[in-house]
Amino acid sequence: MVRKIIASILMVLLTMNFAACKAAPKETRYESDFLVLFNTVTKIVAYTESKEEFTRYSKLIYDELKEYHELYDIYNSYDGKNNIKTINDHAGIKPVKVDQKIIDLLLFSKDEYKITDGKVNIALGAVLKIWHDYRKEGIDDFENAKVPPRDKLEAARTHTDINKVIIDEVESTVFLEDPHMSLDVGAIAKGYAVEQVAKLAIENGFESGLISVGGNVRAIGHKGQSKEVWNVGIQNPEKDAAQPILKVVYLSDMSLVTSGNYERYYTVDGKKYHHIIDTETLFPSEYVTAVTIICPDSGVADSLSTAVFNMSFEEGLAFIDDLPDTEAVWILNNGDIKYSAHFKDLIKE
Ligand code: ADP
């Protein structure tokens, strides 16, 4: 994480803020990067009439993303604000009054649980916390890194029932019925927040831009007034590969989200243990190396990227090919690249 942050800082230093490219009015491309939100780098690219207009949109996007980041945070508290951590802290104690943005995320996440047959479960916090703690200790003291014992994980499994997340829409409260359960919205919240913020920006007149929060990309409209669509790269999991971008995808009013085993992990006895947990084995999924989802809604894309990462390629392919307006690309463990039925329409050879 620290390395990621340092890399991000370098990236920001290297990128000139508000850099403008072309000079023609209405066709000027602006770009900005900022740190902190969702522990990752946020990037905005847009074509606007003026720098002022760009600044107005990027401020709106930044302020809104910050609000979502604070509300959806499971690790930190914020003065005068009930967030997901507050809900977790009151598990088995009492319902917590929360902002509608939290209620909406949790309702959305319950739907996604159903659609994905439980492969993405925001009530998996008890299990994910064990992996999080072992990963943190294993990174800080790598010589003594350990894998969590199975019985500990199995005991935590008994506290992951999403039906015990009680949402009262009239009272605007959330109550976790099981005192030992907790929410972890890491698989969904970032993409969901990007989608809501993109919609708000569009309502405010934003018609040509790319919003990327740590690789959760949402493409809006075309590049300025041209007919050109946005180009978004799918990253090569091999960090030092000669070809850092595997494929370039053409997108307009679409989202692209990747889940992979190469971003967050720790190593025990030479074996890597990453951060996406198979709800059946309670261990990191080993089916594939990475999955990229492309569909209109960035919240759905985020949820599906985690869910499909938790399926074999064959199961994932059947699942995706059944969904409208949804495509996927898999990087298999042997390096082969596979596509859903109509994915090829979106790529540049
Ligand atoms: P990233 O966080 O790299 O964008 P994902 O969208 O795939 O990747 O989310 C991974 C995060 O989701 C993990 O860090 C963890 O907090 C949470 N998570 C891991 N496995 C599951 C799962 N099976 N169901 C729900 N959440 C999960």
Ligand code: MG
């Ligand atoms: Mg996800």
